[in-house]
Structures are given as structure tokens and as C-alpha cells.
């Protein structure tokens with residue numbers, strides 16, 4: 001029993017501690033929006049805990065007192081006790097109203113803060129798909145509109161306005177270190193603001209059940225200093241790196257004559273379909289298929305051969321290729337930095 005309790009308390013503390021350092025935790029805010037939400041949550045939990053403890057303390061006190069006073073009798077004593085009880089209940093009621101109004105006001109001010117959208121924000125359009133995130137940076141100049149998927153960068157300290165919609169069903173974006181949840185709804189746009197004040201890699205997740213692979217619909221946001229962000233932006237805007245080796249050249253040929261080009265884009269080749277993640281700079285991303293597999297050449301081969309093995313229900317068909325063509329294709333994709 002004692003050992004069990006120690007293990008439970010230890011596990012609880014470990015969860016709390018990881019909540020304070022994790023890159024996927026509302027209790028480890030990396031920007032003012034998430035910080036306001038975390039503070040509001042702590043305020044609610046703190047006030048509820050105090051109220052609970054006070055009520056339990058009164059309950060214990062009342063039980064103890066009743067037993068101690070059981071010998072007292074008489075109409076006068078009863079009336080005096082009732083009057084006192086009425087005053088105590090009245091005071092408790094008033095206190096309850098004050099606490100409720102305080103919490104409602106705190107909630108109102110946090111909501112008002114979250115609803116304010118800055119005018120100078122960078123605009124990023126995010127579209128939910130079963131089961132990946134399409135990302136496009138808005139710009140009046142079409143040549144500056146960069147496209148990527150599942151992983152995107154933002155400059156530290158500059159607000160980013162996300163314009164959220166969906167291509168199929170309702171998804172929800174949740175980046176707990178940066179802000180609260182916001183739905184992506186087909187035929188409708190929602191907006192949400194990201195503002196990171198600490199550089200870092202923040203993990204996000206689809207937070208609205210959207211189909212079989214809902215749990216494997218992860219998102220990575222990298223917040224970095226403005227100069228580094230600009231370098232990334234320029235690198236992503238460039239057309240795909242030309243194949244250098246024979247294997248890579250062969251891989252590119254395989255890509256453009258396979259079914260891949262029905263769904264994917266690689267800027268600078270004939271592939272320009274937009275129903276699946278843009279692969280122009282695939283190798284610059286850490287993970288494949290929305291956080292499902294580490295982005296390695298071996299995993300690329302396995303993924304092309306049998307995507308449903310890693311994501312049952314995935315909207316990409318398996319492609320059977322001879323081993324040498326598959327290896328060349330994977331080598332080419334792995335070179336697209």
C-alpha cells in the first residue's frame with residue numbers, strides 16, 4: 001500500500017514536471033496567448049481547490065460540533081442556532097456570488113485578449129486534410145507564396161495570423177504551448193494568432209476526431225529569430241534542388257512517370273498537383289506523413305511501398321516498384337532539401 005502510494009505520487013509529480021518542460025503542454029507556455037490561458041486555468045484550479053478545502057473543513061467541524069452539543073436542548077437554543085445558521089448561509093451565498101463573478105470576469109478579459117488580432121501579422125493559410133496539414137504563406141506577390149506541409153516556421157516575437165479551413169471534414173488545430181484550440185471547418189474560415197516569445201520547436205495535434213488516422217495528424221511549428229526565419233523562407237521559395245547523382249536523376253524520372261504526380265507537387269518538375277503534401281523541400285522536414293515516421297531514406301521507401309502499413313486509412317495508394325527504382329526514388333526524395 002505504502003509503495004503503491006509512493007509510485008502514484010511519483011508518477012503524478014513526473015507528469016506535472018514534464019508538463020512544465022514539454023513542447024506539447026499547455027502548462028509550458030511559450031507566448032502571451034498560451035500564458036494567459038495557463039494563468040486562467042491555474043486561477044480556476046486554485047480557487048476551486050481552496051473552496052473545496054474550506055467546504056470539507058466546515059463539514060468536519062459541523063459534524064464534530066453537533067456531537068459535542070448533542071446534550072443542549074430547548075426551544076430558545078434551537079431558535080438562536082437557526083438564526084446563526086441563516087447568517088452563515090447568507091454570508092456563504094454572498095461569497096459564492098463574489099467568487100463566481102470574479103472567475104467570470106477573469107474569463108471575459110482573457111477571451112477579450114485572445115480575440116484581439118494584431119494588424120501587422122504574417123498571414124499563413126492552413127488547410128486540414130485527412131490526415132495532414134497544408135500550409136501556404138500568404139503574399140500579394142504569387143512568387144512569394146510558399147507552400148509546405150505538416151511543419152512550418154515562424155519568426156519569434158512577430159504575430160502570425162493563421163487562416164484555418166478544411167478540405168474534407170472538421171479538424172481542430174491545437175498547439176498547446178502557443179495558443180488554444182481552433183476548428184478547421186470545410187467552407188468556412190477561422191482565424192487564430194500565434195505569437196512565440198521563445199525560440200523552439202512546438203508540437204501540435206489535430207484535436208477533433210476526423211477519421212481513422214486522426215491521432216497521427218501532428219504538426220510542428222518552429223519559432224526562430226527573424227534572420228533565421230528569412231533564410232528558411234528563401235530556401236523554401238526556391239525550386240527543388242536538381243538531381244546530382246545518377247540515382248537521383250533516375251529517381252526523378254521514376255517520380256514524374258509514376259502516379260505520384262497525380263497528387264504531389266515538386267516545384268521545377270512537371271509534378272504540380274495539390275491534393276497531397278508539397279514535396280519540393282521534403283527533406284527539410286523532420287518527420288514524414290504528419291509526424292508518423294522519422295524522415296529517413298529507408299522510411300521513404302517503406303512509406304511509398306505501403307503507406308497504409310503506417311497509417312491505415314491513409315489517402316495515398318501503395319505503389320509497387322522494382323527495388324532499384326524504389327531505391328532511386330527514395331534517394332531523389334531524400335535529396336530535396
Ligand SMILES: [Cu+2]
Nearest residue numbers: 171206210217
Ligand atoms: Cu484531423
